[in-house]
Amino acid sequence: MKYQEALNELATLLGQRISWSKFELESHGQSESYFPLTLPDAVAYPTSAGELSEIVKICAKHAMPVIGWGAGTSLEGHALAHQGGLVVDFRNMAAVLALHPEDMTVTVQPGITREVLNEELRATGLFFPVDPGANASIGGMAATRASGTTAVKYGTMADNVLALEVVLADGRIIHTGSRAPKSAAGYDLTALMVGSEGTLGLITELTLRLQGQPECSGAAVCAFDDIGAAVDTVIETIQYGLPMARIEFIDGPTAAAVNAYSGSDLPECPHLLVEFHGSEAAVAEQAETFGEILKEHGGKGFEWASRAEDRTALWHMRHHAYWAILASRPGARAVVTDLCVPISKLSQAVEETRADIAESGIPGPILGHVGDGNFHAILMIDPEKPEELETAKALSSRMVKRALALGGTVTGEHGVGYGKLDYMAAEHGGGWDVMGDIKKALDPQNILNPGKVVRFPA
Structure with missing residues (x-):
């Protein structure tokens, strides 16, 4: 094994808190997205910064990659050991x-x-x-x-x-x-x-x-006939200065998926989910103002939820939308896009993306945190059909180019990882090279999560 000497030293340091069992390697070698199983050489469980320092020193001596691991929920292959090495799981440092x-x-x-x-x-x-x-x-x-x-x-x-x-x-x-x-x-x-x-x-x-913690919280859901009207409602709400705590968007296919998964009964059309925080009077006033804005854009079915259990159910549905979407195509994996554009360009970006997805032939429900210009498309592919993955990647690439052309960014929230590495030069130009220079200055051997975010200088 390439890093056997390093692993021997780490075993002496950590004892039972390092593992290379098949189960541990596989559980730290998979992603929630479309990336294939990528096994590290071992998994370590440090208990302190001092111990982690000693781990990293051993890895540096042997030029062995070190990759951090938390809950493992990243979607761009951030925590996968593409070049082998040691995954450091922080579950024992959680105080x-x-x-x-x-x-x-x-x-x-x-x-x-x-x-x-x-x-x-x-x-x-x-x-x-x-x-x-x-x-x-x-x-x-x-x-x-x-x-x-x-x-x-x-x-x-x-x-x-x-x-x-x-x-x-x-x-x-x-x-x-x-x-x-x-x-x-x-x-x-x-x-x-x-x-x-x-x-x-x-x-x-x-x-x-x-x-x-806010004195009062209130949440609501409302439906729209088309995506443009829903997004325009978001834009006007932001420009009005209404202090929302959350404003989320789901399209018709997403509504259908969460109905089947969560037992809800949303009309299968675009929706906004909103929440306000503040005093009881302020929340009531904000809700009334928002209701007036959405009526101007054809919003309907405005249902207000002030009870904690109703709000919890609403956001539980939204938080599980990704799993609901995957369940709508059993066995599918997902290429999950994540774009962010200026608010003024949000409607154009979402509508053109929807049209692109429809033309591609791949299911791709759209949802997102549209209050800050961020949205996601969940492109579902059959892992047994490589041509679907290529179609999804090509679709994602067009979406990225559109976001950049509209003054946005290739990722507003998921990060770069391995999946969006190829788009960094288009967004940052020479700035991407400067990032590589910083990386080389702090990590000259390129052992910390190599192959992610930056292009390491030769």
């Missing part, structure tokens, strides 16, 4: 380390998931607002600069991570940022690490910004 309610901050280890964190925070009157849908690990959310359904009000991980502890490619442990609300002290290394997808360092500790 709340310090809570400062007066400062509205919390410090956690990377393996804690967002749902567990919010359970821990429930009694404080605070919560962590970033909600990508999946019960993702906080470290992975930071590494991919995740956002989600609440980004329209609370921002993305880039807005909610104040400080980090990071293990670099040579084993050094550094601290970036602080608990202070702002800083003008040197380069923003926190921002550099957030979104770097484990290619510059492995995050071992995060200090997060918290929000107060």
Whole structure:
């Protein structure tokens, strides 16, 4: 085995907390998207930053790749060991380390998931607002600069991570940022690490910004005859300045899929799902204003849900839409696109994408966090038909080119990973080469999640 010497040293260091069993390798070698099984050489389970530092030093000595692993929910092959090596699973580093309610901050280890964190925070009157849908690990959310359904009000991980502890490619442990609300002290290394997808360092500790739990929350769902009317409603709502906590879009095929999967009874047409936070009076006023806007655009069936159980059911349906869509074509895998465009171009982008999908012959329901210009198309393919994968990739490529032409980005939330690597030059030009230079400076052997995000300089 290529890395046998390194594995022997790691076994001495970790004992039972390193594995190369078939089960462990396979469970850390698969993606929720269309990528094939990609086995690492071993899986390690560190318990501290100091121990991870020693792991990385051993790997650096033997030029062995190191890939971070959280909940494993990334969709662009971010955590797959394409060049072999060691997957580092952070499940044993999942504690709340310090809570400062007066400062509205919390410090956690990377393996804690967002749902567990919010359970821990429930009694404080605070919560962590970033909600990508999946019960993702906080470290992975930071590494991919995740956002989600609440980004329209609370921002993305880039807005909610104040400080980090990071293990670099040579084993050094550094601290970036602080608990202070702002800083003008040197380069923003926190921002550099957030979104770097484990290619510059492995995050071992995060200090997060918290929000107060709203006094009142209200959610609603409404239907539209066509996609354009629904998206135009979003645009006008944003321009009006209505402070929504969430505003989500699903198209007709998605509505049909969630009906079959969740037992709901949505009309099989485009829908908006919205949520407002604030005082009871403010939420009621916002809902009334939104109702007036949607009527102007032909919205119908405006159903308001103020009870917690009704809101939970609504967002449970939305969060499980991906699985509902996959279930609508049994045995299918998905090429999941993720684009973001300026709000003014959102209607054009969605409608042209819908037309493209219809012409392709591949099922591709559309949904997304349209309040910040972000939407997804779930292109379902038969894994036994390579021609469908090629058709889906070609379709995705056209969607990416459209997003760039409209002033947008190739990914607003899923990240680059391996799947969107080929589009980086088109978006960033020479800036992509600068990213590679930064990577080479911090990781000269290219051992940290190699083959992702950047093109490593020769």
